[in-house]
Amino acid sequence: MLQPVTIVAFGKIKEKHYVEAIAEYLKRLKIYTKVDVVELKAESFTEDNHAKIKNLEAERLRDFLSNRKSAIIYLLDERGQEYLSTELAEVWRKSDQPLVFVIGGSLGFSPEILSEFKNQLALSRLTMPHELVRVVLVEQLYRAATIVSGKTYHY
Amino acid sequence: MLQPVTIVAFGKIKEKHYVEAIAEYLKRLKIYTKVDVVELKAESFTEDNHAKIKNLEAERLRDFLSNRKSAIIYLLDERGQEYLSTELAEVWRKSDQPLVFVIGGSLGFSPEILSEFKNQLALSRLTMPHELVRVVLVEQLYRAATIVSGKTYHY
Numbered sequence: 001m002l003q004p005v006t007i008v009a010f011g012k013i014k015e016k017h018y019v020e021a022i023a024e025y026l027k028r029l030k031i032y033t034k035v036d037v038v039e040l041k042a043e044s045f046t047e048d049n050h051a052k053i054k055n056l057e058a059e060r061l062r063d064f065l066s067n068r069k070s071a072i073i074y075l076l077d078e079r080g081q082e083y084l085s086t087e088l089a090e091v092w093r094k095s096d097q098p099l100v101f102v103i104g105g106s107l108g109f110s111p112e113i114l115s116e117f118k119n120q121l122a123l124s125r126l127t128m129p130h131e132l133v134r135v136v137l138v139e140q141l142y143r144a145a146t147i148v149s150g151k152t153y154h155y
Numbered sequence: 156m157l158q159p160v161t162i163v164a165f166g167k168i169k170e171k172h173y174v175e176a177i178a179e180y181l182k183r184l185k186i187y188t189k190v191d192v193v194e195l196k197a198e199s200f201t202e203d204n205h206a207k208i209k210n211l212e213a214e215r216l217r218d219f220l221s222n223r224k225s226a227i228i229y230l231l232d233e234r235g236q237e238y239l240s241t242e243l244a245e246v247w248r249k250s251d252q253p254l255v256f257v258i259g260g261s262l263g264f265s266p267e268i269l270s271e272f273k274n275q276l277a278l279s280r281l282t283m284p285h286e287l288v289r290v291v292l293v294e295q296l297y298r299a300a301t302i303v304s305g306k307t308y309h310y
Binding site for chain 1: 170171172173175176179233237238239240243278279280281282283284287290291294295298
């Protein structure tokens with residue numbers, strides 16, 4: 001059995017098409033394991049308060065993660081480590097602890113948070129909107145689950 | 156002015172959420188340059204005819220590209236070269252020829268096509284469904300256009 005996964009993100013997604021894409025993969029994942037999405041409060045920001053907002057969001061993230069001490073925590077950042085889909089599946093298959101994937105807010109992570117949490121995963125070297133990152137992540141989790149279970153997933 | 160872009164893909168996208176996500180970015184791109192999507196016919200396949208289908212799709216792609224001799228052609232493949240979003244924007248900004256990005260069909264490209272067209276671009280090391288690749292690509296083109304034009308695009 002695959003370990004449960006929690007996806008932590010900031011704010012709700014407004015675009016209906018992304019909400020629906022994510023819901024589709026979460027639905028398909030249900031037969032494999034528990035995958036939750038936790039949406040922490042996002043802060044609105046202006047041109048000149050980026051550092052402050054990132055620190056506020058970092059504080060909220062620390063609070064949340066302090067209750068997940070038994071999990072392995074991955075921050076999603078385009079400077080992080082890249083995996084092939086098969087490698088990501090293998091990480092999940094081998095884990096004996098729950099996994100938490102954290103998607104930064106609109107401004108990304110504060111430097112402090114990046115130095116506190118050393119497991120950093122890059123879905124791509126490209127900078128993507130956090131809404132689209134969430135779609136790519138849940139699709140990869142679904143793909144990983146099909147790889148681990150030996151199911152064919154065509155496309 | 157940014158050079159026009161043609162996205163070549165195989166088959167129509169069935170998922171309404173992906174169709175809408177792509178339409179949104181194509182609409183936003185209109186103020187920057189012409190971005191076309193050309194859908195070549197996709198072949199249905201079975202477990203044991205993958206090579207044949209890939210060759211058929213390769214033939215169709217060669218036919219199409221033979222009329223685009225003046226363009227720079229990039230195949231999208233997860234083993235290709237990776238770029239940062241800013242680097243991709245710079246490739247587009249500097250180009251004095253139209254660009255063509257080709258997204259493989261459900262089975263990917265044939266080995267022959269991969270050896271004929273040497274410009275290979277990886278949006279990610281992860282294997283993604285071709286429908287989602289199309290979303291990521293149009294989002295990156297939109298992002299690139301905003302980078303080149305110095306516009307703020309938050310997220």
